Amino acid sequence: MSNTTELTPAEEVVETDLLEAIRAAIEARDADQARLLAGRMLDDDALELLEDLSGRELAHLFAFLGEDSLGVLLARLDHRDAAGILTRMSATQAADILESIGPDDATDIVQVINQSDPESVENILVAMEPEEAAEIRELLPYGEETAGGLMTPEFVAVFPEMRADETVTALRSVADEIESVQYVYVIDRNEQLLGVLSLHRLVLSAPQTPVGDLMSTDIWSVRADEDQEVAARIVTERSLLALPVVDDDGKLIGIITRDDIDEIIEDEATEDMERLGGSNPLDVPYLRASPILLFRKRIVWLLVLFFAQFITVSIQEGYEDLLAQVTLLAIFIPILIGTGGNVGSQTVSTLIRALAVGEVQTRHILKVIGKEALTGLLLGIVMGGLMFGRALLVGDGSTDLALVVGLTILVLTTWAATIGSVLPIILSKLKMDPAVVSAPFISSLVDGTGLILYFTLAKYFLSL
Amino acid sequence: MSNTTELTPAEEVVETDLLEAIRAAIEARDADQARLLAGRMLDDDALELLEDLSGRELAHLFAFLGEDSLGVLLARLDHRDAAGILTRMSATQAADILESIGPDDATDIVQVINQSDPESVENILVAMEPEEAAEIRELLPYGEETAGGLMTPEFVAVFPEMRADETVTALRSVADEIESVQYVYVIDRNEQLLGVLSLHRLVLSAPQTPVGDLMSTDIWSVRADEDQEVAARIVTERSLLALPVVDDDGKLIGIITRDDIDEIIEDEATEDMERLGGSNPLDVPYLRASPILLFRKRIVWLLVLFFAQFITVSIQEGYEDLLAQVTLLAIFIPILIGTGGNVGSQTVSTLIRALAVGEVQTRHILKVIGKEALTGLLLGIVMGGLMFGRALLVGDGSTDLALVVGLTILVLTTWAATIGSVLPIILSKLKMDPAVVSAPFISSLVDGTGLILYFTLAKYFLSL
Numbered sequence: 001m002s003n004t005t006e007l008t009p010a011e012e013v014v015e016t017d018l019l020e021a022i023r024a025a026i027e028a029r030d031a032d033q034a035r036l037l038a039g040r041m042l043d044d045d046a047l048e049l050l051e052d053l054s055g056r057e058l059a060h061l062f063a064f065l066g067e068d069s070l071g072v073l074l075a076r077l078d079h080r081d082a083a084g085i086l087t088r089m090s091a092t093q094a095a096d097i098l099e100s101i102g103p104d105d106a107t108d109i110v111q112v113i114n115q116s117d118p119e120s121v122e123n124i125l126v127a128m129e130p131e132e133a134a135e136i137r138e139l140l141p142y143g144e145e146t147a148g149g150l151m152t153p154e155f156v157a158v159f160p161e162m163r164a165d166e167t168v169t170a171l172r173s174v175a176d177e178i179e180s181v182q183y184v185y186v187i188d189r190n191e192q193l194l195g196v197l198s199l200h201r202l203v204l205s206a207p208q209t210p211v212g213d214l215m216s217t218d219i220w221s222v223r224a225d226e227d228q229e230v231a232a233r234i235v236t237e238r239s240l241l242a243l244p245v246v247d248d249d250g251k252l253i254g255i256i257t258r259d260d261i262d263e264i265i266e267d268e269a270t271e272d273m274e275r276l277g278g279s280n281p282l283d284v285p286y287l288r289a290s291p292i293l294l295f296r297k298r299i300v301w302l303l304v305l306f307f308a309q310f311i312t313v314s315i316q317e318g319y320e321d322l323l324a325q326v327t328l329l330a331i332f333i334p335i336l337i338g339t340g341g342n343v344g345s346q347t348v349s350t351l352i353r354a355l356a357v358g359e360v361q362t363r364h365i366l367k368v369i370g371k372e373a374l375t376g377l378l379l380g381i382v383m384g385g386l387m388f389g390r391a392l393l394v395g396d397g398s399t400d401l402a403l404v405v406g407l408t409i410l411v412l413t414t415w416a417a418t419i420g421s422v423l424p425i426i427l428s429k430l431k432m433d434p435a436v437v438s439a440p441f442i443s444s445l446v447d448g449t450g451l452i453l454y455f456t457l458a459k460y461f462l463s464l
Numbered sequence: 465m466s467n468t469t470e471l472t473p474a475e476e477v478v479e480t481d482l483l484e485a486i487r488a489a490i491e492a493r494d495a496d497q498a499r500l501l502a503g504r505m506l507d508d509d510a511l512e513l514l515e516d517l518s519g520r521e522l523a524h525l526f527a528f529l530g531e532d533s534l535g536v537l538l539a540r541l542d543h544r545d546a547a548g549i550l551t552r553m554s555a556t557q558a559a560d561i562l563e564s565i566g567p568d569d570a571t572d573i574v575q576v577i578n579q580s581d582p583e584s585v586e587n588i589l590v591a592m593e594p595e596e597a598a599e600i601r602e603l604l605p606y607g608e609e610t611a612g613g614l615m616t617p618e619f620v621a622v623f624p625e626m627r628a629d630e631t632v633t634a635l636r637s638v639a640d641e642i643e644s645v646q647y648v649y650v651i652d653r654n655e656q657l658l659g660v661l662s663l664h665r666l667v668l669s670a671p672q673t674p675v676g677d678l679m680s681t682d683i684w685s686v687r688a689d690e691d692q693e694v695a696a697r698i699v700t701e702r703s704l705l706a707l708p709v710v711d712d713d714g715k716l717i718g719i720i721t722r723d724d725i726d727e728i729i730e731d732e733a734t735e736d737m738e739r740l741g742g743s744n745p746l747d748v749p750y751l752r753a754s755p756i757l758l759f760r761k762r763i764v765w766l767l768v769l770f771f772a773q774f775i776t777v778s779i780q781e782g783y784e785d786l787l788a789q790v791t792l793l794a795i796f797i798p799i800l801i802g803t804g805g806n807v808g809s810q811t812v813s814t815l816i817r818a819l820a821v822g823e824v825q826t827r828h829i830l831k832v833i834g835k836e837a838l839t840g841l842l843l844g845i846v847m848g849g850l851m852f853g854r855a856l857l858v859g860d861g862s863t864d865l866a867l868v869v870g871l872t873i874l875v876l877t878t879w880a881a882t883i884g885s886v887l888p889i890i891l892s893k894l895k896m897d898p899a900v901v902s903a904p905f906i907s908s909l910v911d912g913t914g915l916i917l918y919f920t921l922a923k924y925f926l927s928l
Contacts, residue, residue, distance in 0.1 A: 346906050
């Protein structure tokens, strides 16, 4: 292989050519260029390109960048993607990289590999420093979605009689091993959590004070088997920088740090949004999702709603004679059920979010119903009035038909706002995810009920 | 007033009676009970109850709790609500409470009062400690949605030649004034930012080292006039605990802390969700929103979509003869446009979120179109097949009609997925909010195009 391949300077590489440029740098054994380009990948959020490199190319990149830089790249990637890359490297290289990543992220990646290939996990763990491998083994049993699965065992705990200056000295001796310290935890001889002390407080207090006198005993913690979203909510609501995790006996076993929480909050909002749109959550970054995966996540609800909408077909079959007599009735069907669906979708999205951030709780149900029914009525008066006017312009301008159409909108918006607010709250009360009432779900529901309402009013007012 | 009113112990108070219990405690001048109940409010996220208290009751509560406790409560409330409460108190009390809140939150509250009542802002600021009033005056000019509006002027900056131990001593002398220190910033004589140093690093390094040797020069900052969402994205993507804010000359003037960022991220997701549902963002907590406000936020898009849907009426008017000839055609309209709308809504919600978290960027447009068109086609094959089968059971079981209906679904799902993915990306490219393409918007668009497609296919296959 030649060393003379001409390379474009990294700054000029256009985004789509980044992968090719990295490959060229690897072929040319140009370590500096490879480092520059890796930096570009990080800045451009284009880390997914790493996945397209072969095992051999990754091994070279590893040699150029060193385990720390590659570790930084992998820790920023989705865990599944990072796992895919590691399995294409040698166990020794994978071990070196995992050592450079925090044990919580490293465990998440190992957990993914473990699902498909427990043997190579064993090889990697054996190749790691015993102490760091032990940390991962300790974290592995906790479910990915629990507080235990999220925590890192790297925290600092001291006994209450230790003085502030002694604690700082002790901290200094572990400084290399621990990434970052925000809090020092105070425990008793049984490792029970007594209190917490910010580094800020520790450093800025009189050096001789025992930490027991400095600590705050107003302390929040979660059990390791608790759902990770519970931990996330505590951290954000109390503006904490880290949250201690305890086992069944109340022993302090780890902490959850801020950056893990950010991911959960973001993922939670993503899932709610995808559900609201009427699909099951993707669980992988969008660009990684194949059309087959997208299909699978979407077809479920689509089918449910499709079969539910068969009811609209049946309803209309039942009114076929009516439709044949007054063909004009069909003309208004899309706008009627469309408007009803829109109001339902507006209400549902607002309520689902208000429930998710805790602004609305199940005890507020009556207050919410009152508010939404009134809002729906206000919307109905305006939209119904407009609809009445528009309907007068259709066909021979029958006032009766216009009345039917206007009245349908009035009742339908009120109904849509009411049912769109009640259903999410009821689901939340039943401990189900309120976002199951998606915009398409509420639209379909309103479609069916709206058609019955429309035909019933038509029969009555048009005396058919 | 009597002191003998019998009070329920705070633990037994059911949630709906909390307000009454607080009022009773105030009447009875029972400071301990009032403190207990205030804690309950905090734990139950029921702080909005404070708003229902009169000025006189608030004054008493203030006397029982002291400015610090009341400050904690108000800082947790929405700024508008907190402003409403402060204006019902005396200027001196309001000043005492604002002093106990961080200057960034205090400024946000003062900004709200300033909009309606600049005179009482002046009274409050005059009643405050000059130094703390000066901080608020400094922050007041920055727009609420900018980095400057979010920052606090409470930060620690030192020159690079200062030693680690000297810096710690200096920090100790300001410990009382500054809430919390995560980072020490290093500046030159012109107050230009040179680097940053975590407290962790500062404390755990050799005491004699100059901070200039310890600092990291890989530092992120924002200008004060930058949008707050830009600041939020930097903080979360780089997992920072605070972000420095500089003025036009690059002078360090403040920092944005973690807890402010959380609110923005949460608000941003709320706004996206409300937009996706088809309403304008509420901007106030849901329970605070009156039906009139809900009406105003929803009617705008409802009207836009309503007038757009008039097109569906016109389209159908144009095909009135066709509908009169084949009444059965009308039966399938709701399920056809419903399914198309559902696919569009699924796609739009996934894409809007992927754009919001930065997973998809405008340069991915071709990749996304290919992926979504294929997904839509797969969905269309399944749903179209089912639709064909169902349509055979309607009326006299015409294969031609079933073919028209099945084919419409096939084309419509492909079209809905494609247009639902392209539109948000284009809006994002045009620097508009992609969430403007709401679920109702895409449904209405698909309704109109779907009807034209349906009638065109019907004309052709049924030879009408």
